[in-house]
Amino acid sequence: xxxxTVFGEKEEVxxxxxxxxxxxxxxxxxSSEKLPKDAPIVVSCGLGTNSIAILVYLYAxxxxxxxxxxxxTGGEKPETYAYIxxxxxxxxxxxxxxxx
Numbered sequence: 001x002x003x004x005t006v007f008g009e010k011e012e013v014x015x016x017x018x019x020x021x022x023x024x025x026x027x028x029x030x031s032s033e034k035l036p037k038d039a040p041i042v043v044s045c046g047l048g049t050n051s052i053a054i055l056v057y058l059y060a061x062x063x064x065x066x067x068x069x070x071x072x073t074g075g076e077k078p079e080t081y082a083y084i085x086x087x088x089x090x091x092x093x094x095x096x097x098x099x100x
Contacts (some may be wrong), residue, residue: 011079040066045099047080059094091092 043058043065045051058065068091070084088098 042067042069045070045087047083052087055091055096060076064096067080067097068100 041058041063043051043054045068047056047070055065055068086098091098
């Protein structure tokens with residue numbers, strides 16, 4: 001199984017300049033060339049600002065993930081649990097898979 005993260009492998013992070021809105025798209029494009037064309041896109045969503053920004057970015061660039069997962073630790077803030085329904089509605093409205 002191959003995996004691609006936005007931030008790359010540990011060694012790559014040291015060698016790669018800091019990701020910014022200007023260079024993030026190019027980094028993702030180059031990194032994704034390492035994966036098979038039919039590799040599923042699975043987003044790990046922690047419901048924080050970075051996770052939501054990734055989903056917005058994917059939507060804005062026309063990339064639809066195959067799955068969006070959230071790992072419930074059971075100790076999330078009440079606001080996090082309340083936000084799940086808001087996110088589910090938005091994902092449905094843009095034809096993205098539901099949060100699992």
